[in-house]
Amino acid sequence: xxxxxxxxxxxxxxxxxxxxxxxxxxxxxxxxxxxxxxxxxxxxxxxxxxxxxxxxxxxxxxxxxxxxxxxxxxxxxxxxxxxxxxxxxxxxxxxxxxxxxxxxxxxxxxxxxxxxxxxxxxxxxxxxxxxxxxxxxxxxxxxxxxxxxxxxxxxxxxxxxxxxxxxxxxxxxxxxxxxxxxxxxxxxxxxxxxxxxxxxxxxxxxxxxxxxxxxxxxxxxxxxxxxxxxxxxxxxxxxxxxxxxxxxxxxxxxxxxxxxxxxxxxxxxxxxxxxxxxxxxxxxxxxxxxxxxxxxxxxxxxxxxxxxxxxxxxxxxxxxxxxxxxxxxxxxxxxxxxxxxxxxxxxxxxxxxxxxxxxxxxxxxxxxxxxxxxxxxxxxxxxxxxxxxxxxxxxxxxxxxxxxx
Amino acid sequence: xxxxxxxxxxxxxxxxxxxxxxxxxxxxxxxxxxxxxxxxxxxxxxxxxxxxxxxxxxxxxxxxxxxxxxxxxxxxxxxxxxxxxxxxxxxxxxxxxxxxxxxxxxxxxxxxxxxxxxxxxxxxxxxxxxxxxxxxxxxxxxxxxxxxxxxxxxxxxxxxxxxxxxxxxxxxxxxxxxxxxxxxxxxxxxxxxxxxxxxxxxxxxxxxxxxxxxxxxxxxxxxxxxxxxxxxxxxxxxxxxxxxxxxxxxxxxxxxxxxxxxxxxxxxxxxxxxxxxxxxxxxxxxxxxxxxxxxxxxxxxxxxxxxxxxxxxxxxxxxxxxxxxxxxxxxxxxxxxxxxxxxxxxxxxxxxxxxxxxxxxxxxxxxxxxxxxxxxxxxxxxxxxxxxxxxxxxxxxxxxxxxxx
Ligand SMILES: NC(=O)NCCC(=O)O
Ligand SMILES: NC(=O)NCCC(=O)O
Numbered sequence: 103x104x105x106x107x108x109x110x111x112x113x114x115x116x117x118x119x120x121x122x123x124x125x126x127x128x129x130x131x132x133x134x135x136x137x138x139x140x141x142x143x144x145x146x147x148x149x150x151x152x153x154x155x156x157x158x159x160x161x162x163x164x165x166x167x168x169x170x171x172x173x174x175x176x177x178x179x180x181x182x183x184x185x186x187x188x189x190x191x192x193x194x195x196x197x198x199x200x201x202x203x204x205x206x207x208x209x210x211x212x213x214x215x216x217x218x219x220x221x222x223x224x225x226x227x228x229x230x231x232x233x234x235x236x237x238x239x240x241x242x243x244x245x246x247x248x249x250x251x252x253x254x255x256x257x258x259x260x261x262x263x264x265x266x267x268x269x270x271x272x273x274x275x276x277x278x279x280x281x282x283x284x285x286x287x288x289x290x291x292x293x294x295x296x297x298x299x300x301x302x303x304x305x306x307x308x309x310x311x312x313x314x315x316x317x318x319x320x321x322x323x324x325x326x327x328x329x330x331x332x333x334x335x336x337x338x339x340x341x342x343x344x345x346x347x348x349x350x351x352x353x354x355x356x357x358x359x360x361x362x363x364x365x366x367x368x369x370x371x372x373x374x375x376x377x378x379x380x381x382x383x384x385x386x387x388x389x390x391x392x393x394x395x396x397x398x399x400x401x402x403x404x405x406x407x408x409x410x411x412x413x414x415x416x417x418x419x420x421x422x423x424x425x426x427x428x429x430x431x432x433x434x435x436x437x438x439x440x441x442x443x444x445x446x447x448x449x450x451x452x453x454x455x456x457x458x459x460x461x462x463x464x465x466x467x468x469x470x471x472x473x474x475x476x477x478x479x480x481x482x483x484x485x486x487x488x489x490x491x492x493x494x495x496x497x498x499x500x501x502x503x504x505x506x507x
Numbered sequence: 508x509x510x511x512x513x514x515x516x517x518x519x520x521x522x523x524x525x526x527x528x529x530x531x532x533x534x535x536x537x538x539x540x541x542x543x544x545x546x547x548x549x550x551x552x553x554x555x556x557x558x559x560x561x562x563x564x565x566x567x568x569x570x571x572x573x574x575x576x577x578x579x580x581x582x583x584x585x586x587x588x589x590x591x592x593x594x595x596x597x598x599x600x601x602x603x604x605x606x607x608x609x610x611x612x613x614x615x616x617x618x619x620x621x622x623x624x625x626x627x628x629x630x631x632x633x634x635x636x637x638x639x640x641x642x643x644x645x646x647x648x649x650x651x652x653x654x655x656x657x658x659x660x661x662x663x664x665x666x667x668x669x670x671x672x673x674x675x676x677x678x679x680x681x682x683x684x685x686x687x688x689x690x691x692x693x694x695x696x697x698x699x700x701x702x703x704x705x706x707x708x709x710x711x712x713x714x715x716x717x718x719x720x721x722x723x724x725x726x727x728x729x730x731x732x733x734x735x736x737x738x739x740x741x742x743x744x745x746x747x748x749x750x751x752x753x754x755x756x757x758x759x760x761x762x763x764x765x766x767x768x769x770x771x772x773x774x775x776x777x778x779x780x781x782x783x784x785x786x787x788x789x790x791x792x793x794x795x796x797x798x799x800x801x802x803x804x805x806x807x808x809x810x811x812x813x814x815x816x817x818x819x820x821x822x823x824x825x826x827x828x829x830x831x832x833x834x835x836x837x838x839x840x841x842x843x844x845x846x847x848x849x850x851x852x853x854x855x856x857x858x859x860x861x862x863x864x865x866x867x868x869x870x871x872x873x874x875x876x877x878x879x880x881x882x883x884x885x886x887x888x889x890x891x892x893x894x895x896x897x898x899x900x901x902x903x904x905x906x907x908x909x910x911x912x
Contacts (some may be wrong), residue, residue: 111555180888185775185778227777229775234777292732293733303613303727313776318676321882321885322886323884324697324857325790326788326857326882329697332698335765338749341746341747342750345747346745351735356734358731362742362774362779364769368590369591370592370632370767370768371637371768371786372639372788373767374765381776383777385730449649452732462648476733478775478835479775480728
């Protein structure tokens with residue numbers, strides 16, 4: 103049985119690294135605070151007798167040997183990076199829950215058949231560098247090393263330079279670390295479990311998601327002396343696209359659509375914006391519906407640009423199809439919940455997760471626990487001690503179950 | 508007669524200070540490049556035998572004595588600060604045209620009756636610190652010193668600290684420098700003169716203008732796992748307000764309305780924006796119509812906020828009523844244009860200008876010259892050598908005309 107209080111104390115301890123006054127965490131990937139939490143994680147794993155390796159995109163692997171070291175290890179993991187105004191649980195719970203699993207096994211002197219591999223994936227959030235799940239994506243062969251290295255943050259810093267700056271470019275080739283399976287514990291980040299009073303979500307898959315970048319170019323001009331009918335206002339164009347993104351999502355339930363990032367130039371009160379850059383996030387559990395949303399989006403942007411005399415440039419920067427998780431991993435989670443007498447609900451993840459990419463190269467699944475009000479990517483994100491503990495216990499149970507097969 | 512080439516060379520010389528690769532100028536008020544151009548201006552004026560004083564908001568006054576030093580000086584001036592992506596003429600022409608007037612008079616050994624006072628007003632643009640025309644506004648008693656000192660730029664730097672940093676807090680009390688009149692030469696920044704083929708605009712007044720700041724607060728949440736009907740998306744609210752601002756302006760011709768500045772939090776691709784700050788610029792030649800635009804705006808924002816579950820906070824941060832310039836100053840400009848055989852057109856300024864505030868404390872007017880395509884607040888802003896020269900000649904003529912009265 104895992105130690106709930108030890109898990110909780112560990113969560114609160116690391117929440118200090120990049121902690122915000124509002125009780126959240128701002129720990130963007132490959133920043134100085136990310137380095138601090140990585141160093142901490144390495145020390146904790148080594149204290150448990152694990153060997154820690156790092157690959158060329160910064161993914162961290164802590165190996166706990168099993169009885170049979172000829173078979174591929176069972177992976178446990180998630181990510182320690184956060185959003186700029188992130189909470190204390192998103193990603194963190196999956197890594198620290200995994201750490202608690204290893205601590206529990208060590209305390210019990212329990213030796214698994216397969217080795218266990220506790221993982222911290224790089225840049226899951228996709229906030230500093232797009233796209234999301236970059237480290238697990240490279241591991242799964244979705245992206246290559248060069249692609250990852252070339253990503254730029256909004257200040258123009260390359261991923262390759264950021265990783266060198268914090269000295270987390272490891273000497274292990276990305277993707278070369280083999281996994282026999284992967285179990286990822288995570289908060290739901292949505293409202294379903296809480297609404298239905300279920301403590302454990304058995305995650306059967308992840309919805310499809312696509313990201314776009316749009317550049318609208320008009321003409322900078324004086325707000326006072328430029329008549330309304332002579333304007334080419336890029337921000338007015340962006341406003342109309344934002345409305346259409348919302349519209350298209352509403353027309354394709356349960357699809358969602360959002361503009362979360364937007365930058366305008368020159369951003370001065372008395373200058374008609376000449377240029378706007380923004381990013382669109384579209385998601386749907388069915389790839390065909392996601393394709394239809396895209397088919398609605400492109401002509402809408404072109405029409406709006408034509409209306410306002412703007413030049414539009416649209417790029418699809420990420421396309422992550424819907425994922426179905428592995429049946430035997432799912433069965434192990436279900437059995438693990440039964441063992442602890444916890445009620446479950448099958449659920450499809452609305453958020454992207456590292457397990458969604460790893461599912462391409464190894465049997466994978468996830469365990470969800472509720473979060474208050476379904477709120478995530480928010481400093482007020484909150485999951486109770488008992489809920490974190492229940493999820494971590496199911497994680498331990500599921501791994502032992504899978505290890506027996 | 509003024510020396511056109513000397514004027515032009517001077518314009519190109521100072522355009523290097525804060526010059527941009529696209530041929531514009533980025534010389535925000537009270538920055539290091541603003542200090543450089545101020546130092547340059549002081550040296551040029553002193554080389555002509557003028558005495559340069561600086562007041563407590565950084566307004567610079569270069570005095571050329573006249574025959575009668577018991578009467579208030581005739582002011583000539585505009586501003587040397589620019590937008591972040593500003594052109595080479597906006598404001599600059601009025602100061603350097605004035606410098607050319609003084610050089611011409613010196614060369615001719617001409618002594619005016621009244622002293623002449625060449626002025627560079629602080630923070631006319633209002634881009635770094637809102638509102639615009641802050642230096643002339645304090646001079647005219649519209650704002651007080653404390654108000655000016657308390658203005659914050661978007662990085663949170665106080666006007667008071669910025670002015671100390673570049674050592675341009677002068678020892679003259681703001682508003683204490685008396686003016687007998689003010690003549691401001693400026694580019695039109697709009698399309699009318701060019702469209703009608705007129706070289707000189709006789710500016711009879713300035714339209715009314717109001718600035719607002721809006722804060723919309725919703726809730727940050729995950730873009731993937733938050734259902735559409737549970738969102739409180741502050742950027743969607745801002746998009747709807749931007750559309751309404753455009754709408755209201757179109758319904759009140761020839762009024763104009765623009766959102767030029769907008770900032771969102773946390774500005775991350777996969778976070779529903781929890782907060783958006785933006786600024787609205789409304790203008791109309793008639794104060795009563797401007798009031799009606801405002802009456803349309805406030806309920807529209809409240810309705811949009813209610814629709815989306817947002818909290819809205821609206822502040823009017825600037826209210827500059829429509830201005831009528833002084834008849835005798837206008838007559839002097841008209842006579843000055845006739846003397847040079849130049850066709851004129853009466854025009855109301857769409858942009859705000861220092862003369863609009865100075866008109867409250869001294870007889871004032873302006874002279875406009877065309878700019879290509881009516882384009883301003885744009886690095887491509889362009890006025891030909893001959894046009895700059897014609898405006899400067901009319902400025903000289905008007906001053907001598909006014910000085911004879
Ligand atoms: N779990 C999570 O928040 N992942 C970030 C990637 C995304 O879903 O936008
Ligand atoms: N002339 C000019 O561009 N002034 C700036 C103030 C304004 O009109 O917005």
